[in-house]
Ligand SMILES: Cc1cc2nc3c(=O)[nH]c(=O)nc-3n(C[C@H](O)[C@H](O)[C@H](O)COP(=O)(O)OP(=O)(O)OC[C@H]3O[C@@H](n4cnc5c(N)ncnc54)[C@H](O)[C@@H]3O)c2cc1C
């Protein structure tokens with residue numbers, strides 16, 4: 001089988017999310033990568049070094065600069081004449097583009113796979129991860145999004161893929177990029193961090209969140225996450241949300257602070273290696289999944305913890 | 310001359326704007342799903358069912374656009390069993406004008422739903438379709454994007470803010486790194502994210518009124534769409550259960566534990 005993977009990037013560098021997709025695709029067959037963007041040659045060079053990739057296809061066109069699904073999907077669908085499977089990470093970019101490709105190819109997408117069982121059979125979470133479905137497809141072309149936490153990352157060195165330019169991109173004329181607000185941070189990214197400190201509704205305000213959570217995260221070199229309630233209340237930006245409908249994370253250590261542990265939150269973090277919970281309610285559901293629990297008022301416990309680690 | 314131009318703009322914004330809102334009947338988000346012991350699926354017998362939470366957000370957004378004078382009519386659509394009528398009644402009670410039930414007892418995959426919706430779009434000619442970003446049962450996150458592809462329309466997925474303006478719609482999208490704004494020509498598809506709005510509850514008088522609002526009943530055959538599933542679920546199992554660990558007495562004990570597991 002010949003697979004085509006979506007390379008996630010910002011026209012300057014490849015994003016880590018790509019690497020788990022390489023591993024998943026390699027289980028199906030030969031891995032080809034698509035770098036679609038504008039002025040993205042340096043990304044192609046990085047991808048060519050990733051272990052396990054045969055060919056890097058580079059589509060460099062102004063219409064692809066911002067990854068608009070309307071412009072990207074026809075390009076991918078065209079390339080699928082010579083590939084059998086398209087795999088993208090289950091990031092907001094992958095989720096935006098892949099279903100559009102699937103519909104153009106008249107196939108069902110298999111979302112958020114956890115494993116490759118065989119060339120046509122995969123497992124995926126349903127009902128907020130409360131059930132795992134094994135699904136077998138009858139489609140002749142596969143379109144798949146990959147859960148990043150479920151596959152090892154391919155090595156970023158050791159490969160020597162050939163780089164080929166592909167043409168045929170155009171502006172569909174239905175949508176245009178206007179602007180982007182991307183916060184730049186020195187902190188590790190949520191989805192690749194080794195340690196995550198997450199805060200919930202209990203923090204009460206963005207000031208308190210900053211005052212209590214940030215110093216602990218700084219000390220641990222951790223990424224910062226949050227529950228939906230904390231995001232909705234405006235304590236932190238939307239892209240901090242961990243959960244069923246936010247980011248899926250599986251760090252070495254996940255600290256849930258003032259988070260009750262609703263199933264939608266657990267869906268996003270219960271595969272973490274060590275879960276630590278600090279909550280003043282000893283019956284909070286988060287304690288049912290926590291390896292280490294502390295029943296305490298977070299406004300006392302967290303500053304003390306910060307001073308002692 | 311000037312007056313006439315203004316009049317025309319009002320006409321375009323007001324009278325032509327029809328919004329289609331697909332709503333799915335799913336397990337209530339407060340219910341913890343139980344996997345059937347024979348591995349055939351999730352037990353939905355006697356389980357509380359509700360409108361998919363993202364679809365409530367879609368209905369709310371459509372109503373707000375109508376209240377702001379930017380939309381004329383809201384049509385709610387559901388593909389599902391007879392009971393999906395209840396979901397559509399909820400949409401009507403919130404403020405949708407009429408409803409279409411595409412009645413089927415089959416489980417229709419996102420691709421099938423998108424194909425049915427595309428046919429309804431042909432008939433109804435809405436300027437905007439507002440879907441949820443994800444159904445909380447299948448967690449597919451596909452239908453809106455597929456519909457946009459089938460129609461050749463622009464798509465504004467994971468919407469945080471929707472601004473409708475004559476011939477286009479600006480959608481601020483929740484993306485992994487922050488927020489992104491795109492401008493889509495109308496007609497277009499939007500899918501809703503959590504922060505777009507807070508859905509209202511239907512008031513009792515509105516629930517009564519909703520009973521009189523029109524609801525069309527259709528079948529899949531009426532649309533001539535092939536919904537044969539492409540995926541077969543061969544097994545549904547429980548995820549590995551996580552055992553609760555232990556509670557520690559104080560912060561010092563917590564620090565000890567963290568050291569013991571190599572966390573710090
Ligand atoms: C469609 C849908 C999708 C959703 N997706 C997500 C998602 O992706 N991610 C997500 O997180 N949620 C999601 N939710 C929301 C989820 O259901 C919960 O509402 C949310 O996770 C609750 O956040 P919380 O734990 O911060 O708040 P709460 O449930 O209010 O919990 C606050 C906790 O803080 C504790 N507390 C209070 N004061 C203190 C103190 N001083 N010290 C210590 N502890 C204290 C309380 O005991 C309580 O346990 C979704 C909901 C829906 C309907």
Ligand SMILES: Nc1ncnc2c1ncn2[C@@H]1O[C@H](COP(=O)(O)O)[C@@H](O)[C@H]1O
Pocket residue numbers: 331332333334361363364386387388389417419422439440441442443444445447448449450451452453
């Ligand atoms: N059976 C259905 N009937 C009506 N709308 C649906 C149906 N299935 C999916 N949708 C719409 O598509 C969105 C995304 O669903 P999904 O792609 O299944 O995650 C939902 O929020 C609904 O707006």
